[in-house]
Amino acid sequence: MDEDYEKMRNTDKVLKLEEEISKNIDELTSANRRLRRKIFDLYTIFEISRHLNSVLDTDSLLDGIILTIIGQMGVSGCAIFTAHKDEKALVLAKSRGLKLRENKKYHIPFNSRLFQTTEETPNIAYNMDELESKFPESKKEIDLLKSIDCALVIPMTLKNKICGLLVVTERIARTPFMEDDKDFLAILANQLSVAVENARLFQSEKEAYNQLSKAQRQLVETEKLAALGQLSARVAHEVNNPLGIIKNYIEIISQNAGDSGKLDKYVGILSEEVNRIAAIVRQLLDFYHPRSIEKKEVNLSNVIDELIVLVSVQMEANKIELKKNYPPEMPRVWASSEQLKQVFLNLIMNSRDFMPDGGEIIISGREKNGSIVLDFADSGIGIEETELSKVFDPFYTTKTNGAGTGLGLSVCYGIIQNHGGNISVKNRPEGGAQFTVNLPVYNAS
Numbered sequence: 001m002d003e004d005y006e007k008m009r010n011t012d013k014v015l016k017l018e019e020e021i022s023k024n025i026d027e028l029t030s031a032n033r034r035l036r037r038k039i040f041d042l043y044t045i046f047e048i049s050r051h052l053n054s055v056l057d058t059d060s061l062l063d064g065i066i067l068t069i070i071g072q073m074g075v076s077g078c079a080i081f082t083a084h085k086d087e088k089a090l091v092l093a094k095s096r097g098l099k100l101r102e103n104k105k106y107h108i109p110f111n112s113r114l115f116q117t118t119e120e121t122p123n124i125a126y127n128m129d130e131l132e133s134k135f136p137e138s139k140k141e142i143d144l145l146k147s148i149d150c151a152l153v154i155p156m157t158l159k160n161k162i163c164g165l166l167v168v169t170e171r172i173a174r175t176p177f178m179e180d181d182k183d184f185l186a187i188l189a190n191q192l193s194v195a196v197e198n199a200r201l202f203q204s205e206k207e208a209y210n211q212l213s214k215a216q217r218q219l220v221e222t223e224k225l226a227a228l229g230q231l232s233a234r235v236a237h238e239v240n241n242p243l244g245i246i247k248n249y250i251e252i253i254s255q256n257a258g259d260s261g262k263l264d265k266y267v268g269i270l271s272e273e274v275n276r277i278a279a280i281v282r283q284l285l286d287f288y289h290p291r292s293i294e295k296k297e298v299n300l301s302n303v304i305d306e307l308i309v310l311v312s313v314q315m316e317a318n319k320i321e322l323k324k325n326y327p328p329e330m331p332r333v334w335a336s337s338e339q340l341k342q343v344f345l346n347l348i349m350n351s352r353d354f355m356p357d358g359g360e361i362i363i364s365g366r367e368k369n370g371s372i373v374l375d376f377a378d379s380g381i382g383i384e385e386t387e388l389s390k391v392f393d394p395f396y397t398t399k400t401n402g403a404g405t406g407l408g409l410s411v412c413y414g415i416i417q418n419h420g421g422n423i424s425v426k427n428r429p430e431g432g433a434q435f436t437v438n439l440p441v442y443n444a445s
Contacts, residue, residue, distance in 0.1 A: 058199040062094035065192055070096065073181065074171050079148065080156075081108065081165040082196065090115065090165055097169065098148045106144060108165070114138035115162060125154045125182035152177060154185045156193040163193050239281055247274050295419075297332040297442055298340065300372055304363055307344050315348075319358025322348075326365030330372055334442040335419050343412040343423075347376040347435050350408065354380035354433070370441050371421070377434040382427045391425055 066078045077097025081090040092106035114135045131142050149169045156164035166189045254267045315322050351361050359379035366373050392413040416423045421439040428434050
């Protein structure tokens with residue numbers, strides 16, 4: 001009997017031992033599976049991070065990470081909210097596969113309890129049930145997230161500050177998110193924060209560099225034009241004196257020529273050429289130091305409308321269609337309407353000269369950042385890229401057979417600068433050239 005009992009006890013021990021060994025094997029297998037998953041996730045995050053850090057365009061970066069998450073997690077949609085300091089909120093920056101309403105603003109204010117608490121406890125992936133139970137006072141923000149079928153919310157942190165939110169929908173297969181999934185997304189969100197900040201800094205540096213380069217080019221251009229202007233002014237003054245003497249003697253010859261028709265003809269030709277030289281000299285002086293003309297509040301729409309009426313017949317004769325794309329009332333500028341007409345007329349006629357077979361000139365106007373921006377675009381042959389930087393230089397012209405003195409655009413440049421604005425030129429992708437005039441909006445106060 002005792003022997004049978006002992007056998008039973010040994011059998012129970014063996015069974016318990018086998019059960020314990022089986023349990024340990026299951027635990028080790030599960031741990032090994034989780035460890036392998038962790039290693040795979042870390043490797044995936046490493047590869048993704050390596051790729052993210054090589055992308056310095058924010059839009060491409062966000063699009064790439066969203067596509068990666070959708071593919072990796074098997075979800076139907078994903079979105080990224082980024083911090084927008086001007087709006088003092090996290091604003092929807094990029095999304096795919098979400099049910100978004102048109103013209104609806106998707107943002108989570110910095111002063112919301114949801115934002116503040118997630119900032120206090122970062123590196124956690126929250127599901128919607130947790131958010132609703134923890135932040136009942138943030139119903140508006142939670143309803144907004146639920147409206148886009150949000151299932152998980154992962155804060156993006158940088159230097160212990162929330163810089164965004166990563167949002168994913170339910171899985172397509174409707175399987176639940178495991179803790180490993182949440183850990184993966186939390187780590188990925190932090191990597192994304194660094195990548196977004198790097199892209200933002202790169203964009204800021206790039207913009208600063210472009211602005212500096214633009215300022216340097218403008219400074220060089222201004223100094224070059226100033227030097228040319230001074231030279232032009234000296235030449236003009238030197239030419240003016242003998243020109244005046246020649247004109248006086250032509251007048252004397254004309255008065256003493258008698259009835260000689262042939263002599264009168266020659267004197268007339270001389271007089272016309274002298275007047276032409278005088279006009280060029282006047283342009284030279286205007287380029288260096290534009291004549292002082294009274295300025296007042298001007299509606300540019302009216303100025304352009306009046307000019308179009310004056311040139312419409314000539315444009316029709318040249319088979320050129322003038323198209324208007326500006327409001328009837330633009331903000332006022334402080335200007336000389338006559339000088340601006342001179343500039344706009346010169347730009348229109350310049351376009352006409354480069355459309356010998358006809359075409360169209362589109363005049364557009366809009367307000368932008370406290371300035372009125374006017375575009376004069378044509379469908380002509382455009383300007384050689386190597387020549388674009390020279391078009392405002394005095395005496396530079398691409399017109400043949402003496403059709404231009406090369407001073408018209410230089411004078412336009414001087415007039416616009418004298419009005420506190422700037423003028424630039426570029427070629428249009430669809431063909432033709434476009435001159436852009438910026439003038440500051442007049443503030444009466």
